[in-house]
Amino acid sequence: MRKSTLRLLLSLTLLTITSAFASPNPSVTSEAVLQTTNEIILSFPETATFRAAFSSDVEITSIVLEYGNEQQTCGEVIAKAFPQFTPGRTVEAQWTWEMRQSGSLPPGAQLWWRWRVTDASGQQTVTEVKTATWLDNTHNWKAMNNGEFLRLHWYQGDQTFAVDLAKAAYNGLRFNETQSGLKAEAPIDIYIYASTDDLKDAILYEPSWTGGQAFPDQNIVILGVSQSDLEWGREAIVHELTHVLVGHLTFSCLGDVPTWLNEGLAVYSEGELDPASERQLEEAIRNDTLLTVRSLSSGFSEVADKAYLSYSQSYSVTKFLVETQGQEKMTSLLLSLQDGMTIDEALRQTYGFNVDGLETAWRTSIGAPPSSVSAPTAQPTPTFVPTLVPMGGVRVPSVLQATLTPVPTSSFGGQPTPAPARTGPPLALTMILLGLCCAFLVLLGVVVLGFVVRGQNRKRGDNVQ
Numbered sequence: 001m002r003k004s005t006l007r008l009l010l011s012l013t014l015l016t017i018t019s020a021f022a023s024p025n026p027s028v029t030s031e032a033v034l035q036t037t038n039e040i041i042l043s044f045p046e047t048a049t050f051r052a053a054f055s056s057d058v059e060i061t062s063i064v065l066e067y068g069n070e071q072q073t074c075g076e077v078i079a080k081a082f083p084q085f086t087p088g089r090t091v092e093a094q095w096t097w098e099m100r101q102s103g104s105l106p107p108g109a110q111l112w113w114r115w116r117v118t119d120a121s122g123q124q125t126v127t128e129v130k131t132a133t134w135l136d137n138t139h140n141w142k143a144m145n146n147g148e149f150l151r152l153h154w155y156q157g158d159q160t161f162a163v164d165l166a167k168a169a170y171n172g173l174r175f176n177e178t179q180s181g182l183k184a185e186a187p188i189d190i191y192i193y194a195s196t197d198d199l200k201d202a203i204l205y206e207p208s209w210t211g212g213q214a215f216p217d218q219n220i221v222i223l224g225v226s227q228s229d230l231e232w233g234r235e236a237i238v239h240e241l242t243h244v245l246v247g248h249l250t251f252s253c254l255g256d257v258p259t260w261l262n263e264g265l266a267v268y269s270e271g272e273l274d275p276a277s278e279r280q281l282e283e284a285i286r287n288d289t290l291l292t293v294r295s296l297s298s299g300f301s302e303v304a305d306k307a308y309l310s311y312s313q314s315y316s317v318t319k320f321l322v323e324t325q326g327q328e329k330m331t332s333l334l335l336s337l338q339d340g341m342t343i344d345e346a347l348r349q350t351y352g353f354n355v356d357g358l359e360t361a362w363r364t365s366i367g368a369p370p371s372s373v374s375a376p377t378a379q380p381t382p383t384f385v386p387t388l389v390p391m392g393g394v395r396v397p398s399v400l401q402a403t404l405t406p407v408p409t410s411s412f413g414g415q416p417t418p419a420p421a422r423t424g425p426p427l428a429l430t431m432i433l434l435g436l437c438c439a440f441l442v443l444l445g446v447v448v449l450g451f452v453v454r455g456q457n458r459k460r461g462d463n464v465q
């Protein structure tokens with residue numbers, strides 16, 4: 001039975017972290033219990049299996065696995081698992097972390113674990129903490145540093161491709177530091193997958209449009225960028241890096257950053273608005289159809305046009321704050337949010353106005369009429385906010401993104417970016433065509449099923465006869 005379990009494990013194994021059990025001399029933390037095996041076997045992206053074997057002069061009666069992943073959390077989070085084992089002087093235990101049950105971790109996350117072993121005399125031994133990187137080994141990952149705070153990981157494309165993206169990321173960091181006062185304080189790992197398909201294979205639960213995601217709590221950004229998407233990649237990398245910086249600076253167990261500020265800073269860091277978004281914003285100013293800033297606090301619309309406008313407006317409001325009030329005040333605003341202040345309190349303390357006051361000042365600055373009582377709001381239904389990255393005027397239909405159910409990874413603070421769109425047929429037309437295709441397929445299915453059932457009935461009838 002042990003053999004079959006082992007074989008099963010080996011067949012599941014995609015990656016074995018050798019460093020985790022590299023020490024030939026058994027490491028001991030107590031003279032009573034000897035640790036002969038202590039390893040982790042990763043089957044990325046599904047499971048991580050922890051295995052250990054101990055021996056002791058006294059019967060071992062309890063084994064507890066303590067594990068987790070290195071991330072910013074509110075208080076210490078230690079998960080515990082109680083693997084089944086047969087008490088004795090020589091024992092083996094293993095436990096599998098099922099990512100589908102716990103919510104998937106981003107590629108590059110640092111796992112840690114230790115074992116707590118108790119013998120019949122009541123003596124407890126705790127093994128040293130070990131760590132492993134949660135990553136696939138199907139790709140031949142290469143890495144390069146750019147400055148103190150950036151590590152770019154990639155596996156496809158030449159050095160020029162990687163240098164290009166690393167440079168864009170570096171410039172994005174510089175821009176954020178000088179313009180918004182957002183500084184990186186620890187290295188950020190950026191994993192570049194060669195395509196959105198590869199990216200999808202690496203994470204569980206992600207909707208098909210995901211082209212990238214930021215995980216501020218783990219200092220990780222993942223993106224699917226091919227050589228032909230380089231221009232999109234440069235912008236997306238900066239956008240997602242900004243989410244990591246904002247998430248880091250404002251990390252708090254008390255408060256939250258309003259969506260307009262988080263997305264506004266991310267779009268602002270990409271540079272100028274693309275012409276299409278610029279035009280849409282100007283039109284909204286002219287037609288007095290701007291959304292209220294307050295309505296952009298918790299989520300963006302499911303309706304494509306409003307979603308696009310939400311990003312452009314967030315950009316415009318953020319730009320107004322940074323460029324008329326200065327970088328230091330922006331930093332102070334973000335720190336106030338970290339302290340748990342509401343956005344109204346934080347704005348009032350920093351700038352002397354609340355969200356409504358900001359709205360008035362911003363509208364004046366862009367030449368828009370004062371907000372009317374009936375000003376449109378961003379959403380009837382606030383939703384999970386995926387990241388939109390401008391694509392040279394073509395944006396991914398947000399209606400597809402916003403209607404998707406929030407994914408478990410969002411609990412890690414992930415900020416997904418839609419995959420780069422290659423073509424830009426009108427959204428409505430696309431949706432209608434999709435609808436017609438579905439209807440046609442259903443109809444076809446019914447007809448085919450009808451024939452099959454009739455055929456089978458006839459056959460069965462024949463057999464009976």
Ligand SMILES: [Zn+2]
Binds near residue numbers: 386388
């Ligand atoms: Zn975003």
